[in-house]
Amino acid sequence: MDKSQFLVWLMTNPDMSDALHLLSATEIAQRLQAGTLTSRALVDALLARYHALNKKVGAFTYLAEPDVIAQAEASDLRRKQGKALGPLDGIPVAIKDNIAVKGQPLTCSSKMLAKLISPYDAHVIEALRAAGAIIYGRLNMDEFAMGSSTENSALQKTYNPWDLARIPGGSSGGSAAALAAGLVPLALGSDTGGSIRQPASHCGVVGLKPTYGLISRYGLVAFASSLDQIGPMARSIDDCELLLNALATPDARDMTCFDKEQRTSLPPVAVNQLRIGIPRGILDKGVGQEVAAATRAAIDFYRSQGATIVEVDLPSSDLAVPTYYVVATAEASSNLARYDGVRYGHRSAQATTPVEMMTLSRSEGFGPEVKRRILLGTFVLSAGYADAYYVRALRARSKILSEHLAALEKVDVILTPTVPTPAFKAGEKISDPLQLYLEDIFTIPANLAGLPALSVPCGKSQHLPVGFHLVGAPLSEKKLFAASRVFEAAHSYRHQQAPL
């Protein structure tokens, strides 16, 4: 159904009781405010859909129905008393399973944390609660956010709603699949090298990796601390921005989180003033034919709207993937040293000495990709090799950052595909880690440089969604949203439904 057909359909279905799952968060907020919808009715509809579809899609790993219903009723009561907390009040937000919610599992889809119940809320959860949002269930992911297909989850498989034989992307695969399947209107993901944007692209939804420092990482299980960011995922640009606004608040518990004075965002730019940079030769590098065609069509659209299209040079782009896998694994090997079987997480029943306890607990608790990355990170940091690998990678990271900042002096945004090819079949790349690492070739530079980046649905490769990727200067989120909103308004992708 295209946009006009969808609007006609909306108008001829005033009841909407069986289609609440199609509404955007922005539309839900309007109805809640107008009193034509209650949070309880919305949640009931979503829970019915969860029961009908979650087994098929595998997005959620946990959902506490009584708690969700109680939150919805509390929201309805607040609204009735004229004390609604804002636009998100009464709207469900699903949470990736590496973000702490007090009293709920925090598994990171790992056997290591399978039994852990979080004793506290992450900063983003506190912020969502303060905004009245409903904390709605936990989403599958690659173990400790390491992967690009969600196949590394030790809990369950997640399937791409557009084609159940294919992966949803990863590591925030549960988040993207839940949105695409209409199981929830908003979701949180986390992004270390593309873990929000790559699954968003594969599932036809919107995902933002904010500027490093915009959102507190307090309560996000650490993978690679200098790269990790929590970010919003949604089915529309407006929804993504709505969710970001609730999450991006100062927090002294994360020393890299911007304080109030550091949060001045760059203003949006009208499309006829917009300067878009296209990295030279970007579509020649192993990009699928239909992905390249969809990207070219997006570029042509912007040109037709009066935007200026220029080629930019990012000569160190080829260094991004190796640099990332040195820096990320080095930080991961250090961060994951805390899983020693002592304070929380899995402890081996076989251990009789402290060293055995550490070694056996880790060997039993971690899956293959996590072990691989810990070993790689241990190697690049080890005596005799740290200068050749880790220190060189930091120098390369500096170079990648300066090249991006120089390019972003000349243009407002850099546009590329989000992923070179559409979602692949489950099992296709599981035995070849290097091939899987190349999924993130376009998304990794934004993490290395700490820049905001957004994936926007822009077409199909056969029956599979494809996204384009916008990167901007630090704190240019409003620019990214404004630029992509123009594209979204003129195309029907936002109203396309996965065939479930």
Place this chain on the structure above:
Amino acid sequence: MAKGFDIDHLAKLARLQLSAEEKTLYSNQLNQVLTYFETLARADLPPVADVAQVVEESALREDIPSQPLGSEAVTKIAPAARDGQISVPRVVDDES
């Protein structure tokens, strides 16, 4: 760039016990990844890394006391606890 590594030494550093199959598999895969990393060795790079540009740390936060997780919350999630404390296998041998 230096290549090759001692998988047994690495596993020991990382506190991982690997089966013979795992050792072969990870050695092969890591060698493949390290070969791919060679582009880094050949690259013309700035003499020093200035990563502070990316990760800007805020000034120290205000020194305001806050309520930490109590011992009950902490021991509740510990694999083993006794008398409000986390217990582990014996660390020091008996003197006798």
